[in-house]
Amino acid sequence: MSAVSLTPPASPHASFSSVARALAGLLPNSQSVDSGLALELTTANTQPARLISAAVIEGRALRARRVFEAPVVGFAAFLDGTQQSFVACHLPGGVPIVYGTVGAVIRDRRNQRLFTWRHAVEHRLYAPRANVSSAVWRSLTEIGVAVHDTSEAEASETASEHPHALREAAVHRVQKDRELAEQSLALEWCSREERPLFMDGGISGSERVARAACAIGVIKSHRTLYASGDALVAVLGLGYAERSSVFLVTSPKRASVASWYLRIRDPRGQDPMWGLVRLEVAPPGAGGDGDVGRRADEVSRWILAEVAPVALPDGRWDKMVYGVRDCEEFLRAVM
Amino acid sequence: MTDSPLSPEVTSAPLGRVVATERKPNTPHEFHFWTALDSPVGIGTIVRVEGALPVNGQIPTIYGIVVEGFSYTDLQTPIHDMLGHDGTPGGASFGATERAEIRLYTAAVLRQLPEEPLQPVPMGRVFLADNDDVAVALRMDSYLRDGANTGIPIGVYRAGGTDAPIYVDADFLIGPEAAHLNITGVSGLATKTSAIEWILSSIFTHFPAQKGSVAAVCFNVKGPDLCFLDQPGPVDEADAALYEKCGVPVKPFEHVQYFAPYKADGYSLNTLRSNDALLHNVSSLTWGLREVLQYAEVLLNKDDVDAKADALIDFIRERIVDRDFSDPLLGNKRYLVRSFADLEQWFRDVLSGLEGKNSDGWRTHHVATIRKVRNRLSNISTRCAGLVTDDGAVSDLPFGSFQDRTVYVIDVASLEEDAQDLIFARVVTRLREHLEKRDLGVNHVVVFVDELNKYAPNDGPETYVRKMLLDLAERGRYLGLVLFSAQQFRSQVHRRVVGNSGTALYGRMDADELATPGYAVLSPAVKIKLATLEKGQLMVRHPHFTQPIFVRFPRPAVMRGRDGAERYPQAVDIDLEAAVVRSLRTLDPTITLGWVQQAVGIREEDEIVRARNATMRERPADVRKFFLSQLRPLVAAQTVARPTTAAVRSAPADDPYGF
Numbered sequence: 001m002s003a004v005s006l007t008p009p010a011s012p013h014a015s016f017s018s019v020a021r022a023l024a025g026l027l028p029n030s031q032s033v034d035s036g037l038a039l040e041l042t043t044a045n046t047q048p049a050r051l052i053s054a055a056v057i058e059g060r061a062l063r064a065r066r067v068f069e070a071p072v073v074g075f076a077a078f079l080d081g082t083q084q085s086f087v088a089c090h091l092p093g094g095v096p097i098v099y100g101t102v103g104a105v106i107r108d109r110r111n112q113r114l115f116t117w118r119h120a121v122e123h124r125l126y127a128p129r130a131n132v133s134s135a136v137w138r139s140l141t142e143i144g145v146a147v148h149d150t151s152e153a154e155a156s157e158t159a160s161e162h163p164h165a166l167r168e169a170a171v172h173r174v175q176k177d178r179e180l181a182e183q184s185l186a187l188e189w190c191s192r193e194e195r196p197l198f199m200d201g202g203i204s205g206s207e208r209v210a211r212a213a214c215a216i217g218v219i220k221s222h223r224t225l226y227a228s229g230d231a232l233v234a235v236l237g238l239g240y241a242e243r244s245s246v247f248l249v250t251s252p253k254r255a256s257v258a259s260w261y262l263r264i265r266d267p268r269g270q271d272p273m274w275g276l277v278r279l280e281v282a283p284p285g286a287g288g289d290g291d292v293g294r295r296a297d298e299v300s301r302w303i304l305a306e307v308a309p310v311a312l313p314d315g316r317w318d319k320m321v322y323g324v325r326d327c328e329e330f331l332r333a334v335m
Numbered sequence: 336m337t338d339s340p341l342s343p344e345v346t347s348a349p350l351g352r353v354v355a356t357e358r359k360p361n362t363p364h365e366f367h368f369w370t371a372l373d374s375p376v377g378i379g380t381i382v383r384v385e386g387a388l389p390v391n392g393q394i395p396t397i398y399g400i401v402v403e404g405f406s407y408t409d410l411q412t413p414i415h416d417m418l419g420h421d422g423t424p425g426g427a428s429f430g431a432t433e434r435a436e437i438r439l440y441t442a443a444v445l446r447q448l449p450e451e452p453l454q455p456v457p458m459g460r461v462f463l464a465d466n467d468d469v470a471v472a473l474r475m476d477s478y479l480r481d482g483a484n485t486g487i488p489i490g491v492y493r494a495g496g497t498d499a500p501i502y503v504d505a506d507f508l509i510g511p512e513a514a515h516l517n518i519t520g521v522s523g524l525a526t527k528t529s530a531i532e533w534i535l536s537s538i539f540t541h542f543p544a545q546k547g548s549v550a551a552v553c554f555n556v557k558g559p560d561l562c563f564l565d566q567p568g569p570v571d572e573a574d575a576a577l578y579e580k581c582g583v584p585v586k587p588f589e590h591v592q593y594f595a596p597y598k599a600d601g602y603s604l605n606t607l608r609s610n611d612a613l614l615h616n617v618s619s620l621t622w623g624l625r626e627v628l629q630y631a632e633v634l635l636n637k638d639d640v641d642a643k644a645d646a647l648i649d650f651i652r653e654r655i656v657d658r659d660f661s662d663p664l665l666g667n668k669r670y671l672v673r674s675f676a677d678l679e680q681w682f683r684d685v686l687s688g689l690e691g692k693n694s695d696g697w698r699t700h701h702v703a704t705i706r707k708v709r710n711r712l713s714n715i716s717t718r719c720a721g722l723v724t725d726d727g728a729v730s731d732l733p734f735g736s737f738q739d740r741t742v743y744v745i746d747v748a749s750l751e752e753d754a755q756d757l758i759f760a761r762v763v764t765r766l767r768e769h770l771e772k773r774d775l776g777v778n779h780v781v782v783f784v785d786e787l788n789k790y791a792p793n794d795g796p797e798t799y800v801r802k803m804l805l806d807l808a809e810r811g812r813y814l815g816l817v818l819f820s821a822q823q824f825r826s827q828v829h830r831r832v833v834g835n836s837g838t839a840l841y842g843r844m845d846a847d848e849l850a851t852p853g854y855a856v857l858s859p860a861v862k863i864k865l866a867t868l869e870k871g872q873l874m875v876r877h878p879h880f881t882q883p884i885f886v887r888f889p890r891p892a893v894m895r896g897r898d899g900a901e902r903y904p905q906a907v908d909i910d911l912e913a914a915v916v917r918s919l920r921t922l923d924p925t926i927t928l929g930w931v932q933q934a935v936g937i938r939e940e941d942e943i944v945r946a947r948n949a950t951m952r953e954r955p956a957d958v959r960k961f962f963l964s965q966l967r968p969l970v971a972a973q974t975v976a977r978p979t980t981a982a983v984r985s986a987p988a989d990d991p992y993g994f
Binding site for chain 1: 409415416418419420430432434435
């Protein structure tokens with residue numbers, strides 16, 4: 001759902017040490033790893049940058065639309081998740097055993113201050129079962145931490161026995177677990193609350209969340225742009241407080257959502273992506289407002305109200321709202 | 336002292352958590368904790384930390400006092416906030432979310448239980464200290480035990496709803512373990528004088544019976560500050576509650592005696608407490624030659640008292656004063672020198688004798704030395720007019736019959752500096768002498784001196800008064816002679832005097848004073864608090880307290896000097912007969928001006944004053960009779976017969992030349 005935190009702790013979580021020690025005891029042939037860097041920092045993002053045309057559901061063509069009315073505070077809470085993974089040891093043959101931690105939190109805003117509504121932190125070991133012996137796998141399960149098989153991932157991701165490929169597969173699995181943790185909290189919110197929830201990332205990972213009127217997803221990364229040609233020019237040319245027409249984002253594996261781009265900061269003199277976010281809400285007829293334009297304006301005003309306070313010193317502050325930074329700070333403290 | 340006004344919920348709920356980082360670690364004497372934003376913690380708040388892990392089988396409990404506070408948000412630089420609001424402060428108030436904010440406090444450790452092994456403060460929950468916690472934290476439990484209670488309430492600690500009386504240990508305030516009290520603070524807030532008055536009330540109420548009796552001698556050095564200690568003053572409800580908390584009755588001092596010299600005229604009391612309505616407990620303070628000569632060193636500076644002059648003064652003191660003296664140079668005339676007037680006559684005769692013999696020395700004393708000593712000693716009666724009498728009359732403090740729980744106020748506010756020094760030196764020396772001999776009348780005496788930076792300055796020439804104050808500060812506690820001192824600038828007082836004060840109080844302080852090295856041990860926050868202390872608040876340092884404590888004390892239940900001066904205006908200068916009436920009426924209210932005028936008749940002023948002084952000293956049952964007995968009888972007027980002269984013989988009838 002959300003991007004990985006760019007500023008994880010310099011050293012692994014304290015419990016990592018005890019797991020690494022236990023592994024060294026149970027697997028005498030393994031090789032311990034001293035590196036304290038999180039894998040998220042050393043694993044390149046392999047997702048290709050791409051343009052996808054989407055069906056416009058507000059008007060006939062995708063164009064810039066001014067959000068005329070003043071920003072207004074609408075969000076009641078913020079949801080975000082983070083992950084950290086470290087290689088605990090390498091088995092003979094370079095097979096990495098990864099220790100991963102995922103966390104997610106919803107921070108409820110009351111009287112302008114943020115309080116924890118619910119949070120979850122989970123620790124797991126990640127190993128490719130296909131590449132380890134039964135005895136080793138059994139030893140891993142005796143550590144006392146849940147073990148996830150990274151060879152359950154897609155065939156293309158496990159095709160190689162290259163240690164880096166195995167490591168990337170583990171990181172992707174950790175990422176999935178983080179998304180699951182976020183979705184779990186989002187589902188709980190949507191089943192208990194009707195107040196708007198700001199979700200850092202998309203909402204399409206869960207059908208129920210994608211159909212909930214209270215869930216609003218905000219995407220900051222734009223490896224995939226849902227526009228091409230004139231539509232792309234329109235999106236990248238958005239000015240401050242301008243949004244694009246609403247379009248439908250569909251995917252075979254994910255729920256369909258209504259989406260639009262919004263510029264939340266003045267881009268003059270900046271990168272074309274500066275202050276550009278993409279929002280996702282429930283599509284019309286699936287829990288969403290029938291008048292998608294009105295809904296897009298309303299939510300855009302909510303987003304524009306969140307530009308202050310700024311999320312500095314986070315490097316993504318042009319697109320990140322303070323509530324999300326607060327979630328990350330909270331998770332950094334408890335993970 | 337176990338009563339706590341806090342509800343169990345408040346005292347039992349933690350208000351913070353101890354935190355420590357590598358950059359800001361906890362130590363055995365300091366720790367850090369954070370609280371909720373609305374926590375009632377502030378600088379000076381006493382807190383209790385409960386550790387999580389037992390040490391030697393005991394869960395550690397740590398008591399600390401907040402000495403520094405920090406508040407910050409997750410902002411890395413202020414410019415981020417400015418950028419976030421486009422440089423418009425007004426827009427900031429409309430922010431949807433307040434930044435995450437922390438209240439982080441640093442506390443100095445007051446006490447750790449168990450005390451051994453002394454370890455860094457562990458992580459743990461932080462609670463607001465209740466009354467019992469305050470007693471333990473300040474080690475008051477060691478001297479507030481039943482049957483051995485030596486606690487003297489000095490004020491009330493008030494923070495976060497806790498209202499705990501703070502006691503100092505009488506053994507460390509009055510002696511013999513430690514002693515003396517020093518108070519410092521800016522002028523004009525009446526804090527110093529008020530605090531001393533309050534503490535004296537508290538001492539008189541709570542001084543343990545087993546420690547004996549106690550009295551106070553206060554030097555009123557300015558204005559009417561201490562002139563109305565026996566008159567009631569207004570006490571509001573809040574202060575009354577403080578009195579009740581400390582167990583001190585709301586009333587002025589019951590037993591106060593005032594002493595003041597006369598003015599230069601010799602018959603008007605030189606004090607602001609000269610109103611007729613208040614003269615019943617005002618006595619004159621007058622000394623003669625013998626009393627003054629013992630302390631000539633106080634009045635004569637180093638240049639005056641060289642070895643030669645000192646030798647002559649010694650000679651006069653040992654051989655002349657109060658001795659039957661004769662010398663061939665003086666024609667074997669008998670001298671009994673008892674007053675400055677006698678001494679002046681003796682000097683005159685000695686110098687005349689030397690001139691007559693054309694000699695420049697007498698009994699190894701050079702004539703120039705004799706002239707110099709004569710000049711200096713004769714000057715004393717002029718410089719200290721009103722205090723020093725020419726006739727040798729003495730009216731003094733009741734050394735030997737001091738009363739328990741009595742305040743003796745000596746008003747020196749209107750005197751010259753020399754006279755103030757003389758009074759101070761002689762009174763304190765006499766107190767010490769009597770306490771050494773255990774015949775003062777009380778076991779302990781508190782001497783209160785204001786403006787200490789004037790009498791015991793850190794720099795300047797060595798004076799008799801400063802030497803005496805040093806001696807008092809360093810050795811007084813063994814005798815029961817205790818110095819309570821006050822000044823505006825502690826840094827300007829001799830450090831051995833303030834250093835020997837076991838208990839130190841600080842009122843509102845001047846920022847310049849706080850910048851001096853003596854305050855380097857205080858945190859910036861404590862300094863700021865000191866610079867902004869309200870009237871009625873003090874910071875207390877006491878040997879039992881490992882850190883300074885802030886307390887509130889009530890306004891003294893006595894009439895303020897300013898109010899007293901308005902209500903009881905100073906008597907206007909009057910003629911001699913009226914002054915005699917005013918004095919004698921304090922002994923016999925039936926005495927009238929007419930009777931005095933008739934009694935004194937045409938007598939000389941000196942004789943009338945001498946009779947008045949003698950009457951006031953003796954305080955006889957029959958004032959009229961005694962007063963009259965002091966006056967020399969007047970020779971009754973006799974009718975002189977007109978001298979009869981012989982009649983001029985008339986011319987004979989047969990005088991042929993008659994007409």
